[in-house]
Amino acid sequence: MMKNRETKFYLVESEAMPDILLRVLEAKELLETKQCKTVAEAALQVGLSRSAFYKYRDAVSPFYDATSRRMMTFHILLKNRTGALSAVLGIFSSFGANILTINQSIPVSGRAVVTITAETHDLTVELDRLLDAVLANPEVINIDVIAG
Numbered sequence: 001m002m003k004n005r006e007t008k009f010y011l012v013e014s015e016a017m018p019d020i021l022l023r024v025l026e027a028k029e030l031l032e033t034k035q036c037k038t039v040a041e042a043a044l045q046v047g048l049s050r051s052a053f054y055k056y057r058d059a060v061s062p063f064y065d066a067t068s069r070r071m072m073t074f075h076i077l078l079k080n081r082t083g084a085l086s087a088v089l090g091i092f093s094s095f096g097a098n099i100l101t102i103n104q105s106i107p108v109s110g111r112a113v114v115t116i117t118a119e120t121h122d123l124t125v126e127l128d129r130l131l132d133a134v135l136a137n138p139e140v141i142n143i144d145v146i147a148g
Contacts, residue, residue: 088137
């Protein structure tokens, strides 16, 4: 489906969407997450014809609300030691944070800067407790929230 200046977009609650469009979204997710390898397989799994999938695939997309996902970016100064970053990632994971990106600088003077962006809407603890747990790691020199 070709988009032009006259194309209009609408934000619609899923409960109000026709079932066929919801199935197309499910099939697209199965393909994106590699749970299905082919359109035929994804369409069959969600109870949709391939022709319906192809008809609507470019016309419907999920809406991701950045506020509901609650993405936060953390700036962490680590000692340059084996396993330091892995331990920090383990803390994030154990408290329900979903890591989206990791950027680490080359260590200088035995220290490395790491920037981590994570979804935090499923945190099992308050943010302060997560920060305290990361900072309690002996390999962590400092942690700051820089966005979110």
